[in-house]
Amino acid sequence: MSFPWANEYKPTNPFMKWMDEKLPLPRFVYNSVGAGYPVPRNLNYFWNFGILALCCLGLQIVTGIILAMHYAANATVAFDSVEHIMRDVNWGWMLRYAHANGASAFFVVIYIHIFRGFYYGSYKAPREMVWLLGVVIFLLMMATAFMGYVLPWGQMSFWGAKVITGLFSAIPLVGEPLQQWLLGGFAPDNAALNRFFSLHYLLPFVIVGVVVLHIWALHIPGSSNPTGVEVKSESDTVPFYPYYIAKDGWAVGAFAFLYCVALFFFPNTLGHPDNYIPANPMSTPAHIVPEWYFWPFYAILRAFTADFLFIPAKLMGVLAMFAAILVWFFLPWLDRSPVRSSAYRPLYRKFFWFGLLPCVLILGYCGGAPAAEPFVMISQIASIYYFAHWLIILPIVSAIERPDPLPYSITEAVLGGEHVPPMANSTAPIPTHD
Template structure:
């Protein structure tokens, strides 16, 4: 993609010329987020969430590195070291709350980013690799968040680790040895805490590497857009800088306001009170529940209550929980519609709304006690969740009649006037 003002990067200062020859980093930045990167002119605010996700990752890495300087990964003092951070370290309370609420903010942003991809068909060709790498990032986020939740070594941390690692014991033959290898023993203890702390510190940097690949893959075909129509001319695009830098900046300001409001006024609203009690292997909490961002998948796990032939219910729940995410890898091939955007797919749009409601129901049931009617509702919602991706989506994409698409992005923005559609952007 090219347009008149997106000229090649040509440094004028002798030092910058030398740098461009030896290490063309300024050129890379210019072509990635500067005037050298053309972006569809019709992107709405749902496209800001990729930038916000990157900002959340930065917040988590910075706060996490500082917290690691004061944390002790030892079962005897881990809980006390967190209290030390909260009470004795300068601004430690803010760093700890920023990190804990930053995880929730990260998942809010990522969930909106994912469902925007669902609706606007961001997984379709030629952007399959962008989507697949995005799903890998989400899986890495879930692993990182789970291990981070264990580190405070409160009641919910200990029992959450015991329950989640216990899921691996459902795998035939290798399940129990795998669980013992993960824990470093037969129950969560010092070895488990050291393993989880090391991996929790490492994985964010792995995520950074996959994010670089994600952005690289995105820059090959270019950004998608709300119409799903590919760029046809220079008039369909504007430079990323200054137009979308300004738009991302506005979104970042709003995000910072909401994030700081949560951080300073409601820092414990999303936490569990049992996690402010030191871990006690002899006292099981009345209601073991993971963090809220795992609730939909936890509901799917608990939806299986009876064995199916020779397959234990526990194993089926584990397979279903992981399959709920793994099915996303196959979306580019399950959805066979030639139209990308859900805005022009009336039948798809209705089922998408039902999917949203279904996921919210799963989330509510995942945070509720493992009792009726929540288990039955979880079972119905889980059936619909898999039916949406494996049955409804392929059928709808094959038989629905989409609405007429605009000829170009410019036409979608300025109307169907032929001169407006063909005129170069001012």
């Protein structure tokens, strides 16, 4: 979407004029994050999590590159190389903890970012491509995080790699060869460690490329907003710079403070103690569990405990685990409500706060719990509701609910009713207020 009232980039310095003609990078930055990019004036703090995700990605890439200089991707010495980083490399302990806790921080930010999209309908037209690219980024993040979890080559790293890659063996006909191809053998060893290290180093740069597409797709229709009402006039927007640069700066500062508290005061809280034991193929941990950010999907995987007709339980669990994310690709078409924001959808709002959100939290708790009762039964109930929410409840609710009246414009929602035009349902532009 083009905004006719957007400020144009007009360099006055001779060098900047020359640069703008030969390589219009300053114009690109100005139109992307400067005064040339109008943004809805009513964005709340949930819209700060996009820039926080970008900061987390940058943090992971920088710390990961430095750690790769000291890490040895060899099953014999991988664990010792991590200990070498922690004990002998200058500031190595901080880099390793920054990278490990940065992964957790990244997923916290991304999960809030995703659930903001669920609540405010950010997946609806005309922003379907923004949403689809976002789901691709999440899948790439999960693959990158899993491969990174294997690299320390502790007990949980080794057995996590064995269990997760073993899931592919459930695929009929091609499952066993696919598992062997992924591992480079019959069990996790040097070949698997080298492959995971290479891909773990490569995928963040692939994520950067998809993030560029994600931001590009966002700038075509413009940012969404809490009301779900599209921009109608200049009074509905403010320039990204300086208003949202300042707001994002405050959010980054608050995030950095909380991140540093975790980094310096309890860096091992989210890690598993078994991963500080060298990998031992002859000793299976009592409770194999992935990192916390995989727990909801791990609970769905474990919810299938009995074969159904000719379909093995293991295969159904694998399919359901991947389907739990793949269903997000279809949200723009499953949700047929003409209203985007749940702030104006009273019925769906109840299902979100008292259905979907508790369901995901319960799945997360059960995914980190032992594979025993009552956790398995609770996982099964929560898994049924999770898929029912997207495939049954959402389409039905979007068809039958009566949304609350929408504000005529973003300006009305922010400044109040006195700024409503005489004919609220007309297409006349709202007067600009200085």
